[in-house]
Amino acid sequence: MAQATREIKRRIKSVKSTSKITKAMELISAVKMRKAVDHMLLSRGYAHLAWQIVVDLAKRTGQTYHKLLQAREVKKVAVVLVASNRGLCGSFNAQIVASAYQYALGLFSGDKAPAVDFFLLGKKARDITLKYKQLAAISSLKQIPRIKQLLPIPQEEDALLGDVGELTRNTLGVKADLREYLFEPSPAEVLQKTLPRLIETQIYQAVLESDASEHSARMLAMKNATEAAHDLIDDLTLAYNQARQAGITQEIAEISGTKAAMS
Secondary structure (H helix, E strand, O other), X not given: OHHHHHHHHHHHHHHHHHHHHHHHHHHHHHHHHHHHHHHHHHHHHHHHHHHHHHHHHHHHHOOOOOHHHOOOOOOEEEEEEXXXXXXXXXXXXXXXXXXXXXXXXXXOOOOOOOEEEEEEEOHHHHHHHHHOHHHXXXXXXXXXXXXXXXXXXXXXXXXXXXXXXXXXXXXXOOXXXXXXXXXXXXXXXXXXXXXXXXXXXXXXXXXXXXXXXXXXXXXXXXXXXXXXXXXXXXXXHHHHHHHHHHHHHHHHHHHHHHHHHHO
């Protein structure tokens, strides 16, 4: 009985030490999350206006000027998968990979399935994707998705942008503002130079959004771990008290039995 109580005390001490670590990580993640959210919100307005510039220039130059604005059959789709470099953030990374898998799976439901290239940002994205066996079987034999590392990003326009179909952003609800502006040089040349940079802005905004989500997920995961540790400590404390009480009762019974035998 004494050995059992010592083992329970050892486990209680170990769980308390773990709960201190998870609580510290929760507080650190909360601070990082607030900073990441601030950066994300500061950049969101710029990303929105940057896309508005794209829409406005596209209206002025026509959607046939730049290849990214041409409406044509989609033969190739690029999926930028943004995950974290570290773990301990719950199912954050696994859900991102699963969502990318479901999205890619939906692309192959039609008769003319496009080719899919995955661009991975974050170490965990690569680690999970390599273990995600279904990811290599989501297409037919003729359209096998290719996995590429996003960083470092190629600087060539064709390598970076490629033919990825019509460029839209319906979720922002941006409408073109066709007020008169003076462009130097022409709107077409401005669009040619700025469109790749503005698209990079949208990707950068997605990275900021993912960073804020990562810290939020890690904070929640560490909070749940701390609460689970406290619950386990309560259960172990109850088991320790019960074992200790049982030991005391047994000792009293042995003393009483010995006394009765001697009398």
